[in-house]
Amino acid sequence: MSGATSSARSEFPGLRTGFADPPQDAAPMMRWWWFGPSVTRPELDRELTAMAAAGLGGVEVAFVYPLGEATTTFGSAELLADLRFAAERARELGLRFDLTLGSGWSFGGPHISAGLAARQLHWERREIGPGALELPATPPWPGDELIAGYVGSGSLQELPTAYAWQPVSDGWLQVEPGAGPRVVLLAYARPTGQNVKRAAAGGEGPVLDHYSAAATEAHLAAVGDPMLDAVPAELVGSVFCDSLEVYGADWTPDLPAEFGRRRGYEFLPRLHRLIVDGPDAARFRADYHRTLAELFEENFLAVCQDWAAGRGVPFRIQSYGTPPARVSSYRFADRFEGEGWGWDRLPQTRWASSAAHLYGRSVVSAEVWTWVHSPSFRATPLDLKGEAHEHLLNGINLLVGHGWPYSPPDAPGLGWFFYAAGALDDRNPWWPAMPELSRYLTRLCWLLQQGEPVADVAVYVPDEDLLARLGRAQGGSLDPWREARRRIPESIPATIRTSGLDFDLVDDEALADAGPDRYPVVILPATTTIPAATAAWLDRVRAAGGTVLGVESPVAVPGMIDVGPDDLWAALATAVVPDLAVSPHTADVCFVHRRLPGLEAYLVVNTGPTTRTVGVVPRTPSSRYSQWDAGSGDVLRTGEVAGGIELTLAPYEAAVLVVGDDLPTEPVEARPSPRASLSMTKGSGPRQRRRPLDGPWQVAFADEAAGPADLPHVWEDQPGRRHYSGAATYTTTLDLEVVPDRVLIDFGEAELREGAAAERGLVGPSYRVGVRGPVGEVAQVRVNSVDCGLAWAPPYRVDITAAVRQGANEIVVTVCNTAANALAVDEPIRRLAAESEERYGRRFRMQELDKAMDTVRSGLLAVPALVLSG
Numbered sequence: 001m002s003g004a005t006s007s008a009r010s011e012f013p014g015l016r017t018g019f020a021d022p023p024q025d026a027a028p029m030m031r032w033w034w035f036g037p038s039v040t041r042p043e044l045d046r047e048l049t050a051m052a053a054a055g056l057g058g059v060e061v062a063f064v065y066p067l068g069e070a071t072t073t074f075g076s077a078e079l080l081a082d083l084r085f086a087a088e089r090a091r092e093l094g095l096r097f098d099l100t101l102g103s104g105w106s107f108g109g110p111h112i113s114a115g116l117a118a119r120q121l122h123w124e125r126r127e128i129g130p131g132a133l134e135l136p137a138t139p140p141w142p143g144d145e146l147i148a149g150y151v152g153s154g155s156l157q158e159l160p161t162a163y164a165w166q167p168v169s170d171g172w173l174q175v176e177p178g179a180g181p182r183v184v185l186l187a188y189a190r191p192t193g194q195n196v197k198r199a200a201a202g203g204e205g206p207v208l209d210h211y212s213a214a215a216t217e218a219h220l221a222a223v224g225d226p227m228l229d230a231v232p233a234e235l236v237g238s239v240f241c242d243s244l245e246v247y248g249a250d251w252t253p254d255l256p257a258e259f260g261r262r263r264g265y266e267f268l269p270r271l272h273r274l275i276v277d278g279p280d281a282a283r284f285r286a287d288y289h290r291t292l293a294e295l296f297e298e299n300f301l302a303v304c305q306d307w308a309a310g311r312g313v314p315f316r317i318q319s320y321g322t323p324p325a326r327v328s329s330y331r332f333a334d335r336f337e338g339e340g341w342g343w344d345r346l347p348q349t350r351w352a353s354s355a356a357h358l359y360g361r362s363v364v365s366a367e368v369w370t371w372v373h374s375p376s377f378r379a380t381p382l383d384l385k386g387e388a389h390e391h392l393l394n395g396i397n398l399l400v401g402h403g404w405p406y407s408p409p410d411a412p413g414l415g416w417f418f419y420a421a422g423a424l425d426d427r428n429p430w431w432p433a434m435p436e437l438s439r440y441l442t443r444l445c446w447l448l449q450q451g452e453p454v455a456d457v458a459v460y461v462p463d464e465d466l467l468a469r470l471g472r473a474q475g476g477s478l479d480p481w482r483e484a485r486r487r488i489p490e491s492i493p494a495t496i497r498t499s500g501l502d503f504d505l506v507d508d509e510a511l512a513d514a515g516p517d518r519y520p521v522v523i524l525p526a527t528t529t530i531p532a533a534t535a536a537w538l539d540r541v542r543a544a545g546g547t548v549l550g551v552e553s554p555v556a557v558p559g560m561i562d563v564g565p566d567d568l569w570a571a572l573a574t575a576v577v578p579d580l581a582v583s584p585h586t587a588d589v590c591f592v593h594r595r596l597p598g599l600e601a602y603l604v605v606n607t608g609p610t611t612r613t614v615g616v617v618p619r620t621p622s623s624r625y626s627q628w629d630a631g632s633g634d635v636l637r638t639g640e641v642a643g644g645i646e647l648t649l650a651p652y653e654a655a656v657l658v659v660g661d662d663l664p665t666e667p668v669e670a671r672p673s674p675r676a677s678l679s680m681t682k683g684s685g686p687r688q689r690r691r692p693l694d695g696p697w698q699v700a701f702a703d704e705a706a707g708p709a710d711l712p713h714v715w716e717d718q719p720g721r722r723h724y725s726g727a728a729t730y731t732t733t734l735d736l737e738v739v740p741d742r743v744l745i746d747f748g749e750a751e752l753r754e755g756a757a758a759e760r761g762l763v764g765p766s767y768r769v770g771v772r773g774p775v776g777e778v779a780q781v782r783v784n785s786v787d788c789g790l791a792w793a794p795p796y797r798v799d800i801t802a803a804v805r806q807g808a809n810e811i812v813v814t815v816c817n818t819a820a821n822a823l824a825v826d827e828p829i830r831r832l833a834a835e836s837e838e839r840y841g842r843r844f845r846m847q848e849l850d851k852a853m854d855t856v857r858s859g860l861l862a863v864p865a866l867v868l869s870g
Helices: 003-020 041-053 076-092 212-232 256-264 268-273 281-311 328-331 350-356 381-395 431-448 461-468 478-487 491-498 532-543 563-573 674-679 827-840
Strands: 027-033 060-062 096-103 119-128 134-137 145-153 165-171 172-175 180-189 239-241 315-318 336-339 364-368 398-405 455-459 504-507 521-525 547-551 562-563 580-583 590-596 599-606 614-619 624-628 635-639 646-647 654-660 688-692 697-701 707-711 725-738 742-746 778-783 786-791 797-799 806-817 865-869
Touching: 003 431, 003 590, 003 654, 027 315, 060 076, 060 398, 060 697, 076 212, 096 212, 145 172, 145 268, 165 431, 172 180, 180 268, 212 239, 212 654, 239 281, 239 590, 256 281, 268 281, 268 532, 281 315, 281 461, 328 350, 336 350, 350 364, 350 504, 350 806, 364 381, 381 398, 381 431, 381 590, 381 599, 431 590, 431 599, 431 778, 431 786, 431 806, 455 491, 491 504, 491 521, 491 563, 504 806, 521 563, 532 547, 547 563, 562 563, 580 590, 590 614, 599 614, 599 646, 614 654, 646 654, 646 688, 674 797, 786 797
Parallel strands: 027 060, 027 398, 060 096, 096 239, 239 315, 315 336, 336 364, 364 398, 455 504, 455 521, 521 547, 547 562
Antiparallel strands: 119 180, 134 172, 145 165, 145 180, 165 172, 580 614, 590 599, 599 654, 614 646, 624 635, 624 654, 688 865, 697 707, 697 725, 725 806, 742 797, 742 865, 778 786, 778 806
16 A cells, blocks of 8 residues: 555545534634623623524624723723623633734724834925025924934925935034035924724724834733733633734834844935935835834734733734735734735735745634625625635635624614624524535635645745835835735736646745745746845755746846746746646636645635636546535545546535545435535436426515515515515425425526626625625525525525425525615614714714615525426
């Protein structure tokens, strides 16, 4: 028996068992917004119980602005006691309980003094005459500090080509007489003025200086220690820092000394090079921002990680944004998190998953469903499934939903919800589908936590170039991720992924943890500067048999192959065999791959709105495959790999393939999941017959007796039903002379959504699927009082074989829509927002609630059909 076969036999049973019944720690979590603070323990208990019943894995508590009058303040003894209660109750329910180390974002609050607050550089340019000038270093605004002046010959119309440093001495800036008109540059350090966004009552105050260890320690002492004194470490899954959004922060008082110590040359004589071009400007700008990145890593990230370790909890962070966080900055945290969807682009999820792969973190999470199908309450279970796939394809294997809004039971209208999120709780009429969706995502996340990730391509993030281009003076931001997206065109990740390969982002610092034989291909996108250590690493890549491709990169690297964007596909095909070849080629079908001893596990996803039939061929030589259903955990089919595996995937459907030699024999379910039925090989199985279920149908809403219904039945077209959110029950009778071997109800095909940007929602980076289903939005099927299942995603089929009988059969279909209809006329939320602003100032603005009804259609939107087999 070969080693691979032996490994496959030993690994396979555990993989099957875990997939069929995955542990709860792989289940999706929810960000749990506590507004106010205003919570009650009975409602905390009720909401936690509802989350557990829905199959969720835990919560991440986030403290945000009031939507009613706050009953206490952030950090109060009352709030900390409520936290302890919630944590203990979560433990009883088997839920993970994570804590955000602050209120709103970014970290800060009333405990942050002016000396510990975020700061930035501000430049003034003035024209002066030839005479001497004495300028007092009097700040134009409280907290401002004049750092230095620079004088050059010229005018505002004919700017100087060179400047001389004029240090500030004894509170004065002395400018000697000159020969003609001159320009003075004045560099001020000033507070950014940024206050904590979306803060709870009592959490207001300046955002801290993330380059200062003293500021970080002050925050942890004021916020973190009281939290973990109240909620002991054994009840806490991790402590969390949300995305870095410290706008414009590019200064800290220790920067001149730290720059000189780290870079080895004087700082202030060259500071003007941030805004004035010159022979050494690029080097200085890169060194300036590199110093900021190092200070952020050492004085914020490392301080938080050390503090968390001392308290016995892991530190989790979304490490991207400003301060300038690099891919390699993640190494100072315990758990990595991203956000943003787009499997063929470069969202922050790829920033985080690349770091997790490089630094050996087996679990990497993402904030998912941010802005999903905006505004709130419009998201459907299919939207959630479709966006979740996008994150999984980016290397994510734990989902943190955004999110669950705490809402008191007596809140008017729909209740409380966050200004920018899906409001994903049991107020959604479609919530009966959430347990099934949770189980589905839990299985996939657990599977993708097994083994090791497979990525053949390293896309180099040219930090030296990016750092030299950061900053407002260069027309950019202080966010390396954002600038990397400008530098790396979307055609590069799209070409890699659609050519049957996957990739990681790597930067100079991260290469120390990447062996030269790890990636067969390294791509240098638009790179002009390569540090010596990176150049040496690239030499070792080539010596190990790898290929270095430059895509519009003018840098001179020995052995690099120059290719244009249109030639990248062919160059990749020459350099490496596709990990999973997909034919015919389609831009919709993608995969993610995990390798275990003797086994290859693939998740193959149709990310588009039309059904795709493709053949897939794994690169690793293997004799057999097993296809699994993530909805049920069942085995759908097994077979020989030779010649490839054919898959038919409905819109937004996924297939799990496990490939290996001599896989253990396993039973195939006699009745595979109807939702996965389209994944079977074309032409297999007995002949199928279709029979319309054309009624007559009756429909009953919760507030009225049953009456006749003609299908399609669109609620918005019915008198008085346009703004109805809830359920309606449809009934009909089916007569069967003979009971076939298998009977399905097929509700119909999904229709393409109108509009060119079908997958983009109404606000910002929101996601929505590009189809409209034949039911709006979830259909629960009962036949002869037997629960048969749900239809909420393509293919919209439910197996009713076990419930039908010869003769008359009662069919009951309960359709649940979204809460968007009720949202459109929800005046209480507008009143709550206005009252909150009047009482606490403007801390948020609600989404575009006037678009709540756009394109909404509820009800039984097509005539179902019976599919009879045998």
